[in-house]
Amino acid sequence: MAAPAIDTTLAPRSEAPVKPRKTYLNADYSVSSWLLTVDHKRIAILYLVSILVFFFLGGLFAAGVRLELLTPKGDLLQADTYNKFFTMHGIIMVFFFLVPSIPATLGNFLVPMMIGARDLAFPRVNLLSWYIFILGGAFTLVAVVGGGVDTGWTFYTPYSTTYSTSNVMPAAIGIFITGFSSILTGLNFIVTIHRMRAPGLTWFRLPLFIWAHYATSLIFVLGTPVIAITIFLVGLERGLHIGIFDPALGGDPVLFQHLFWFYSHPAVYIMILPGMGVVSEIITCFARKPIFGYSFIALSSVAIAVLGFVVWGHHLFTSSQSVYAALIFSVLSYVVAIPSAVKVFNWIATLYRGAISFEAPMLYALGFIGLFTIGGLTGLFVAAVGFDLHVHDTYFVVAHFHYIMVGGAVLAFLGGLHFWWPKMFGRMYPEAWAKVAAIIVFIGFNLTFFPQFILGYLGMPRRYHAYPDEFQVLNVLSTAGASILAVGYLMPFCYLLWSLKYGALAPANPWQASGLEWLTPSPPPTENFAETPIVTEDPYHYGTDDDAEAVHVA
Amino acid sequence: MRAYDFPLFPEQASTMAPQVDYLYFFLIAVSLFFCLIIAGTLIGFSIKFRRTPTNRIGHRIHGSTLLEVAWSIIPFGITMVIFFWGAWLFFAQARPPDNAHEVFVVGKQWMWKLQHMEGRREINELHVPVGQSVRLTMTSEDVIHSFYVPAFRTKFDVLPGRYTTAWFNATKPGEYHLFCAEYCGTQHAGMIGKVVVMEPAAFQNWLSEPPPIVSMVENVAAPSSGGAPLSPVAAGEALFTQKACLTCHQPQGGALGPSLVNVYGSTVKLADGSTVTADDAYIRESILNSASKIVAGFQPVMPTFQGQLTEEQVMQLIQYIKSLKTTPPAGQAQNPPAAADSAS
Amino acid sequence: MSLEQTTPYVAHHFDDAEQQHDASSLGMWVFLVTEVMFFGGLFTTYVVYRTAYPEAFHGASHELNVTIGFFNTLVLLTSSLTMALSVHAAQVSKRGMLVVNLFLTMVLGNVFLGVKAYEYWHKWHEHLIPGPHFVYHGADPVHAQLFFSLYFAMTGLHALHMIVGEVLLGILLLRAAQGMFNKYYYTPVEMSGLYWHFVDLVWIFLFPLLYLIGRH
């Protein structure tokens, strides 16, 4: 079938919401039909449930951290417990929540649908990746339950290999294993995007969500193996006492830092690029306009992915790398910031002369733009070598990355989840509740993390459970904000669950959005499309041409 | 107790502090500028182009290469200003000036051990004179730590197995926080102390006054001769005999090992034909693991002293070897120009 | 020669056999790229330490037996040849030749692993396994130990890849004997071949880096 013209003009809806008879959700109800599924949509759901569990676990540790920091003395948690809390918070949030968050859930669900395919190229590999994820998660949970890890999520040597007495091994094994699930997901996406596009869907007709996932997959595939081998070496040194990084055994601890950040800096782009893809989709849809500067946004994703591999040394400004290395990494960090800035400006320009409405996904997307900008701009602060000597390893850095990872990536995840919720489950979420939650998250977030910039510049080091008295007021503010934030997160959790049963039935295309995924019923049938769609036009076919001078400004 | 008098801005107490703060203000200005533009347009457009019964469809605008170029080039130009500014500050921070007051810092889970060139040692407290550069030579006995004084806007990692340097020039007498900024284990948050900046005269007094009984920790260095503390050079000299270095390293040469007079700062020929500059790092390696670099014309017979000397003792030996000059040093604090720090 | 299966199996989500084959081969290449990065981390570590401690690395390298290493290199190269012949046999539907060559490849792989095991045993005997019991009489034992750490990490990971390859070959052999592969469907043989060649290639780098340094 040729793609039926999508009604993106917001004419009154003609289609009545009909519950499709056979969907991927009701095809089979048995447990084994879920645990042995090779349907990318079901695997996406499996991932969604798992990462949400990890998110709340990571959130609980964050709650512990924030509660301890209410008072300057270590009253609530012992030093040792606190160290384990922030370590497990970081490990769980990064490796088990944020890295897989958008790619493995929304990405798994949408990549095949957006390109008009019936599944990912390797469905069984996809299922395998989930099992690997769960296995890695299990090891990490063993580490948590068995007493925790206290190395920080960065595992710096020789502390992690020689001195720490906590459960470093199970945690390292968990991260090592989970890495392979990322690799497999990335491999699957790359092959799928290369080989499975519907007829007529050329590269520059791909939705920006796909471009973002393509770029992310490149990092998955090129970066993750390096963290795997690094963690492997840490395991060797710790387990067998063979020297690799410990100077007492002839090794070089800074080499570990280089290898670690060679993955972990690109990994921060794994965490943000998919979110940028989500935001691009949402903004055009609710502004009823084609995206501004399509090819610039598309290529900037690839540019970020590639350049992201050459800036790792900006985490080592104080680590005694050579002065010239530091300068090169500094200047490259500024180069990699430009594609991000380009994206932000293009999103703003997309709003210009739009017909904007403010459903919850749009609120999240707009919140993303603001908070990501602040996070990114403070990235420019810390990339200035002379400046970073002061704020490195203080709360300034903590604030920087939470602005991007929570204010940016988590908001994009929530926005995307609301946006595609009707497609995934065939139910609408309650709009009013969702708007309120989005606003609460935004307020709570800023109250939590803005004071941390000030704290950082004042000099409060990170990973301190006790601190001088004069930092208390700002810490109390931050903890207060975190409680608001927790409410903001719990709300969607509740009303989204509620909507599964009681939400209004969703039509195939509730937002009158363009994009192949909206062509099939909600929720889609197992095969996604009754017939392979044929694509004949560019993406984001929103808006009108009638205002002739609006077509091309400049 | 003083919970309600809380600062929003750190004290400026070194020559570096205002410099870093200027960059900070500039960065805040740049951020405000972009935040205002972005928030302004975002909110402005959201209001002006919101969906209304008469405005239901957006305009099909696909882009503008001119704008794309503009909003790539302009931010890039601004970031380059930030980069050069930050680089310039970094150069200033990386090059300790000559004639600095020298302090040796050993980080250890979870305390700071400091020793002044003149001999006085302290723990978790550093006394320095106002208006004079202070240069720190730092190493760690176990894991990585980081020496951080917010009021001076300076921080540098302290690593096991190598020397790093940092310096500052305090401008205001007072007491300032000293933090360990690199996570180093359970009591990381307890690895704190204070820097006491004193008037020069008071500092000189303090330097020469007999120390309070320090031995709350094992006072490993200097043979406890009682009385005034040994300077690192003197302690090193004692060690040199005590550890039998002297048997192989006679001042006039001729023993198993080379004479160490005038070695420091010189260029040493190695057995494999390459050369190295005998800086702190080289001497340190020669002592702890002499086999990794063999001096031309000698056999690799020197035993390894790894594990037999504490970091403080190694530092003292180095200071002693540094002091072995044919023209006897006038004072104590000498700074051979070749002692370029190994980081640069 | 049974050709009962002339139309190959196409999974439900592919349009045709060609798309399926293209997807598999791209997937394999991407996988090999991840493998390159995986070993790349180790090679980087090696290069860093060797540059820092050339003497120690040269000295320690002399503890390795070049003859044995060279023999193993030949074994592995031959196995690459038989693997290439297997792929060819599958492509031209020669079942007997396919089975024989797969079998030979497996045997050669096992010879390699056996020799490797002997080398390890020998190192164990000479206390050259890094760790508390490491004994080394040459210059700079601390950094010589680094060399051995890397030697075991690198050849050990390589051997692990060989073992995985052996398992793959075993499965292929069974399926080939059942007549699964023919000129219409030989993707698994081809992909396993790529993998096997890659593992060989790693060894081609490992051999000079570990055995031959300092022996110009």
Ligand code: HEA
């Ligand atoms: C998703 C995660 C994410 C992302 C996207 C980024 C993005 C960036 N990060 Fe961040 N970073 C982290 C997560 C992230 N970071 C984490 C987790 C750490 C700490 C790890 C740890 O130690 O535990 C860290 C630490 C960190 C450091 C080390 C600090 C230290 O430890 O001392 C540095 C230093 O250069 C840095 C820089 C940058 C830069 C330049 C960007 C840029 O890519 C940002 C680009 C974005 C913009 C610039 C915003 C858009 C701006 C505009 C529209 C305005 C106009 C633009 C200009 C004037 C250029 N980051």
Ligand code: HEA
């Ligand atoms: C990747 C994603 C990610 C996310 C989403 C978060 C989310 C949050 N983070 Fe985290 N954080 C990191 C990544 C992340 N963080 C990393 C990598 C580090 C560095 C670790 C290290 O140094 O090694 C770090 C470190 C870190 C610190 C510094 C600790 C230290 O250095 O001593 C702090 C302190 O405030 C903090 C706070 C928070 C808070 C309040 C949230 C909030 O957004 C979370 C709010 C969520 C909830 C609260 C859960 C939902 C609610 C419930 C489950 C109900 C129960 C709740 C209560 C009873 C209150 N984080």
Ligand code: CUA
């Ligand atoms: Cu020492 Cu932290």
Ligand SMILES: [Cu+2]
């Ligand atoms: Cu980074």
